[in-house]
Each structure stands twice: as structure tokens, then as C-alpha cells.
Amino acid sequence: MISNCTDVEVKKAAKALKDGHLVAFPTETVYGLGADANNSKAVARIYEVKERPTDHPLIVHISSINQISKWAIDIPDYAITLARKFWPGPMTLILSRSDLAQDYITGGQDTVGVRIPSHPVALALLSEFENLGGRGVAAPSANRFGAVSPTSAEAVNEELSRVFGSKDLLLGGGICKIGIESTIVDCTSILPRVLRPGFVTNEMIQEVTSLKIDHSRKKNMVRASGLMKSHYSPRAKIEIGSEPLPGDGFIALETYATPEGVIRLAAPKTIEQYANTLYKAFRTADQNGILRIKIAMPAGNGLAAAIRDRIKKAAHKF
Ligand code: TXA
Ligand code: MG
Helix, strand or coil, X not given: CEECCCHHHHHHHHHHHHCCCCXXXXXXXXXXXXXXXCCHHHHHHHHHHHCCCCCCCCEEECCCHHHHHHHEECCCHHHHHHHHHHCCCCEEEEEEECCCCCHHHHCCCCEEEEECCCCHHHHHHHHHHHHCXXXXXXCCECCCCCCCCCCCHXXXXXXXXXXXXXXXXXXXXXCCCCCCCCEEEECCCCCCEEEECCCCCHXXXXXHHCCCCCCCCCCCCCCCHHHCCCCCCCCCEEEECCCCCCCCEEECCCCCXXXXXXXXXXXXXXXXXXXXXXXXXXXXXXXXXXXXXXXXXXXXXXXXXXXXXXXXHHHCCC
């Protein structure tokens, strides 16, 4: 089911999107499951295939900064500053929506999420799609709702091949470099607010905008699936900080030794490697029927904080 990312395949995929089919594609964060953001039926299929509640908004992916004013209005200067600095890249901006961003994209909210990914296959797909008259591709992570985001084409296959239609496509593009989802920055108030931490860190946002991040909680907090306490979960039970026992899976920086009988799922050398091996390690645990994963969290700010956010959500079961 996986297509190579040749020019021909990318063109075919852009056409498939324009014709109302679904296309899963690589980004630098995780694989996305795309549909034409102006086609309500195609977008409805995303929710169906993912089994995602329909009031959870989707991110619109575009290929160039000029497209942003199609989807959003009243864009504050600091949002433009962030876009210029970090796009294409692992950051989503939440902005006041234009009329183009309909309820079926925004989950009925008056804001819209927009992102320019930096993966060359994603960019090629988006610009081909725009050449065909498309204006944006709605794409959540290409996993079933609540499950672990896929960071390789094989993982997308595992998540979605059973529910894909004959005209839907999956573009292969290797392993996602970053490996956790984009930073989501709410730009609808005077100060930026980070709704989901990621590779673009609070420190980076403050430095570039010369603004303080708003840490207060908004009253009518937006419905964002990544904001729910439980998310990104493997079937295995996750326990943080306690000693792994024989038969347990174990994820920790390389400096931690693997106790006897413990199954080492990842031994990253750096925080960056920690991010881009975490979801693969979760999948490996489930594929091998491991029931419990012990994790030593990475310390520090920035990307380490984003990794801890994902691990805590993965550990939380309802
Ligand atoms: O890295 C990423 O962002 C990936 C790749 C494919 O771009 N996409 C992704 O999409 O993670 P998804 O749908 O799995 O997570 C997007 C999050 C959700 O929690 C959604 O609720 C939130 O973004 N979101 C989207 N639009 C929003 C809006 N208008 N206001 C608040 N949150 C929003
Ligand atoms: Mg997701």
C-alpha cells in the first residue's frame, strides 16, 4: 500500500486529494492523514477512518506563508514573526478563522490551526495540490484516535491499512526526523499561549517574539485532543520512574543500564533521539506483547519538556 515519493506518485496523490480521497503523507513531526480542507465529505472520512470525535478540530496544512490569509483573519504581528522564523517547520498557529475555515475543520470553534510542514514530500504534495486549485490540506496524525502517532510509513500501514479505501494513498517518506507532533501556539490573544509543547520551545518563542508566554488557563478551553489527559497511548501500561523488572520494556537515555531480563525498547543518546524513537518504542512494545513499559523521563526544558508531556499522556488511562 506504500507509494514511493517520486514526482509521479506525488502528483497522483495531489490529484487523489483534489478528487476527495485521503492521502497519508510524511511530515518532519509525524505522518499526517490528509484530505482537501474544502471538501466536507473528504474531511468527514478522516473522522470516520480515525474514529475521532467530530468536535476535535483539524490542522490545515499549506505550502507557503501567503496562503495563511486565506484561512485566518486578524493575524497578530507576533504570529507573523513566528511563521517567518519557524515555517516551514514543526509549529502550528491557532488563529481567528476566515470564512474558508468551516465548522467541519474547526470543530465549530471560531479559530483555525495552520501549519507549513518542512518535509520535502509534504511540501511537494501541498504545492501540487495548490497547483490543482486546492487551498489547504486538513491532516491529523495518521493514527486511530487516542493511539500512538505514526513516525514511519510502516506504522501508518499498521494503523490504517484495514480502513483505507481503494483510492486512498499512503506516500512513503522515511522516518520522521522530529518524531513528536508540532508545537501548537494559540495566537488569538495579546500574548502567545502554548497549547501543546514540541520542538519549537517556549524559550524559542519568547526570544523571537520578545513576548512572555501566557501560562494562565483560558476559561472556555478549546477542545484539543492532544490536550486531553490521556492520549498517544500504547496498549502496554506505562510506569514512570520506577525500576524495571524482568519482562518489562524499558525506555531511557543510553546512560541507563538495562537490568537483566528487561527488554530495552530505546536507548537514545540525545534528547532529539529520545523524541524520534519514543513512538517507535511504544509500537515495538505492543508488537511484542510487552505488558508494561518502564520509563526514565529526560530532564530539562525545551524538547525534554515536550517528551515528558507525551509520556505523561501516554501513561494516563481513563
Ligand atoms: O505535527 C503535527 O501537528 C501533526 C502533523 C500531521 O502535522 N498533526 C497533528 O494533528 O498532530 P492532530 O489532529 O493529531 O493534533 C492536532 C491538535 C489536536 O489536539 C487538535 O485538537 C488541535 O491540534 N487543534 C487543531 N485546531 C485547533 C484549534 N482551532 N484550536 C485548538 N486546537 C486545535
Ligand atoms: Mg493526533
